[in-house]
Amino acid sequence: MVNSRRFLSFLKLVATSNLHYFRGLSYLPPMKTIHDILTLGDPRLYESCEPVRHEELPAVMEWVQQLQEEMANIRKVYGFGRRIAALQLGIVKRLFYLNLDRS
Numbered sequence: 680m681v682n683s684r685r686f687l688s689f690l691k692l693v694a695t696s697n698l699h700y701f702r703g704l705s706y707l708p709p710m711k712t713i714h715d716i717l718t719l720g721d722p723r724l725y726e727s728c729e730p731v732r733h734e735e736l737p738a739v740m741e742w743v744q745q746l747q748e749e750m751a752n753i754r755k756v757y758g759f760g761r762r763i764a765a766l767q768l769g770i771v772k773r774l775f776y777l778n779l780d781r782s
Contacts, residue, residue, distance in 0.1 A: 713752050717767045728766055728773045739774065746776030754778075 717724050731739060746763055753760040765774040 713749070713756055716749065716753075716763075717769075724764075724766060726766065726771065728771050730773045735772075742770050742772065742774060743776060745770070746774075747778075750776055750778050 742765055745768060746765060749768060750760055750763050753763070760778070762775055762777045765772045765776075
């Protein structure tokens, strides 16, 4: 199990921003299915994502859960996949999910 305090400290270093999740300056509609995930070549993936602000840290756990669920869906459908960026799901933040499971 992940130590929540250490995890949040790590996320503070890796992910911090002044954009709001689907509501702020930069908007992408929420992804609905695995086929909605933005993939290589989509110009929206070249948007600049700012770091997550300190006040947004409570939302990070929800974002990580969404990323984890989508990574599991990708692995189930395609049989591979290790990482996904938040921007691929429409979360305009400097955040990514990396699956280190050896299975």
